[in-house]
Amino acid sequence: MKKGRYIIIAGGVISGVGKGFATASIGKILQQYGYTATAVKIDPYINFDAGTLRPTEHGEVWVTDDGGEIDQDLGSYERFLGIDIPKKNNITTGQIYKAIIDRERKGEYLGETVQFIPHIPNEIKRRIKEAGKGYDFVLVEIGGTVGDYENIPYLFACKSLEMEVGRKNIIYVLLTYLPIPYHIHEMKTKPTQQAIKQLSENGIFPDFILCRASRPLDRVRKKKIETYANIDAEHVISAPDIKMFDSIPLNFERENLGKKVLAKFGLKPKKEPDWSQWRELIKRAEHPVRNLKVAMIGKYVDIGDYNLADSYISINHALSHAGAAHSCSVDISWIDSKKIEDGEFQLNDLSSYDGVVIPGGFGVTGAEGKISAIKFARENNIPFLGLCFGLQCAVIEFARNVCGLEGANSSEVDPHTKHPVIDIIPTQKMLIEESRYGGTMRLGVYAAILKEGSKVLDLYIETKRIVTDRKKIKKLKKDQKFRLGKLMTYENVVLERHRHRYEVSPKHINPLERNGLVFCGYHQRLDGTKLMEFLELAEHPFFIATQAHPEFKSRLDSPAPLFYGFVKAMVEKS
Numbered sequence: 001m002k003k004g005r006y007i008i009i010a011g012g013v014i015s016g017v018g019k020g021f022a023t024a025s026i027g028k029i030l031q032q033y034g035y036t037a038t039a040v041k042i043d044p045y046i047n048f049d050a051g052t053l054r055p056t057e058h059g060e061v062w063v064t065d066d067g068g069e070i071d072q073d074l075g076s077y078e079r080f081l082g083i084d085i086p087k088k089n090n091i092t093t094g095q096i097y098k099a100i101i102d103r104e105r106k107g108e109y110l111g112e113t114v115q116f117i118p119h120i121p122n123e124i125k126r127r128i129k130e131a132g133k134g135y136d137f138v139l140v141e142i143g144g145t146v147g148d149y150e151n152i153p154y155l156f157a158c159k160s161l162e163m164e165v166g167r168k169n170i171i172y173v174l175l176t177y178l179p180i181p182y183h184i185h186e187m188k189t190k191p192t193q194q195a196i197k198q199l200s201e202n203g204i205f206p207d208f209i210l211c212r213a214s215r216p217l218d219r220v221r222k223k224k225i226e227t228y229a230n231i232d233a234e235h236v237i238s239a240p241d242i243k244m245f246d247s248i249p250l251n252f253e254r255e256n257l258g259k260k261v262l263a264k265f266g267l268k269p270k271k272e273p274d275w276s277q278w279r280e281l282i283k284r285a286e287h288p289v290r291n292l293k294v295a296m297i298g299k300y301v302d303i304g305d306y307n308l309a310d311s312y313i314s315i316n317h318a319l320s321h322a323g324a325a326h327s328c329s330v331d332i333s334w335i336d337s338k339k340i341e342d343g344e345f346q347l348n349d350l351s352s353y354d355g356v357v358i359p360g361g362f363g364v365t366g367a368e369g370k371i372s373a374i375k376f377a378r379e380n381n382i383p384f385l386g387l388c389f390g391l392q393c394a395v396i397e398f399a400r401n402v403c404g405l406e407g408a409n410s411s412e413v414d415p416h417t418k419h420p421v422i423d424i425i426p427t428q429k430m431l432i433e434e435s436r437y438g439g440t441m442r443l444g445v446y447a448a449i450l451k452e453g454s455k456v457l458d459l460y461i462e463t464k465r466i467v468t469d470r471k472k473i474k475k476l477k478k479d480q481k482f483r484l485g486k487l488m489t490y491e492n493v494v495l496e497r498h499r500h501r502y503e504v505s506p507k508h509i510n511p512l513e514r515n516g517l518v519f520c521g522y523h524q525r526l527d528g529t530k531l532m533e534f535l536e537l538a539e540h541p542f543f544i545a546t547q548a549h550p551e552f553k554s555r556l557d558s559p560a561p562l563f564y565g566f567v568k569a570m571v572e573k574s
């Protein structure tokens with residue numbers, strides 16, 4: 001087995017300055033030098049996972065292939081590293097304590113006193129090592145900021161890991177922030193010095209400091225950090241604000257971060273990096289030939305005076321990736337669907353947009369606003385992309401306004417609707433009655449078969465996203481057969497991630513189809529029930545929706561098919 005090498009990334013000064021992107025970027029750089037890398041995110045909260053966290057406060061919940069609902073930083077890792085990262089790579093304090101208490105209850109500690117030290121750090125180390133199996137490097141991002149009480153167990157565990165693997169197999173990276181206060185117009189290094197000091201109180205001396213700031217760091221500041229913190233100025237790396245997240249690895253490489261990191265481990269590059277494709281795509285996105293305007297109609301709850309655009313962060317990335325593929329920039333207007341309902345936003349104003357996206361959503365709030373926006377897009381030939389709840393709203397709209405099923409709705413939004421075109425299917429109902437609510441979510445990757453001759457199939461073929469790797473299918477068949485379901489053919493199979501509870505009600509499929517709605521992809525459960533995964537309208541420039549969340553599988557160098565098609569349709573139409 002490969003020997004583990006660890007890169008610990010901690011944050012100083014403030015949170016939210018891009019530790020996740022920095023972590024993902026270091027991994028990507030190491031891959032470019034011929035090494036394999038994976039990443040682990042540590043979230044020091046007590047929640048078991050991010051499933052029940054409020055997206056308007058914490059940002060989007062990221063979903064893994066294996067059904068984990070985890071922190072969105074894992075999304076940055078996957079997008080940059082191009083690998084599918086499993087849920088075990090997100091460690092929370094809740095999981096650590098639960099695992100230990102469960103073991104204690106089972107009597108596995110045989111009369112021992114179970115204590116903070118050594119049991120907590122040992123469990124943390126066990127999980128980090130497990131996640132890193134088979135990789136040259138494991139990047140470990142510690143959430144929060146050094147100095148937080150809740151970080152202490154993790155820093156302690158890292159020191160303990162250092163004892164185990166040796167100082168030459170572990171490096172520490174501190175990401176800090178250098179403010180430029182408006183009234184003095186000078187970049188200040190003091191908070192960084194204090195963060196270094198705080199980290200050193202845990203026995204950790206950073207090997208690299210990544211300095212986030214609105215501007216690049218000058219020589220004077222680098223020297224100052226060198227003098228005050230005893231860190232070679234060569235290892236003080238500037239990380240200024242950039243237009244596009246994807247250019248962060250290129251920025252780091254301007255300061256030779258990759259070679260410097262390898263040198264710290266006593267390693268040499270295995271190959272010369274080739275950034276040509278990545279650089280070209282960034283160039284296309286930064287110098288677009290076209291500028292597209294997209295209305296994203298969702299649920300945005302303000303946090304005090306601030307509004308978190310992170311709620312749908314993967315969709316923002318997926319649009320930007322698809323834009324790069326077509327040399328377009330995509331400007332997103334986040335429109336609160338409640339404003340459509342209140343008349344604060346006029347539907348006619350949607351005509352000034354190139355396209356409309358309805359993202360995922362839960363609950364009653366804003367559903368009617370979304371449904372009327374879809375009607376407007378359908379009737380006015382505006383490209384429309386519906387994701388998860390977006391598909392459900394499109395079905396409701398079509399049922400009401402084309403099939404004449406007055407009051408049609410999802411039973412989630414109106415439990416008493418006469419026409420529950422979106423509903424809980426019977427086997428899920430049983431689980432709810434047994435109050436196994438969590439178990440009723442469809443989470444993670446599921447297979448779907450696409451319909452011959454459909455626009456959706458064409459897009460999956462064009463972007464090379466039809467699953468041709470039989471090994472992948474066989475592996476799923478062995479490990480998690482329910483994700484494949486009853487696969488009647490190996491042709492036109494696609495795999496996308498899900499996070500939802502409601503489905504297109506099987507008994508409404510035929511009437512909807514008779515009126516012209518094309519269900520062009522389905523998943524067949526092991527019990528034989530067919531679940532509708534994709535829909536499209538033939539006579540519309542682009543009216544496509546999916547029950548899945550294809551945004552989770554979008555990469556700069558491999559855009560998600562439906563986003564790719566959506567941007568293409570917007571270009572062709574305008």
Ligand code: GLN
Nearest residue numbers: 360361388389500501502
């Ligand atoms: N609320 C819907 C459901 O549970 C859709 C969920 C979503 O959009 N992620 O089925």
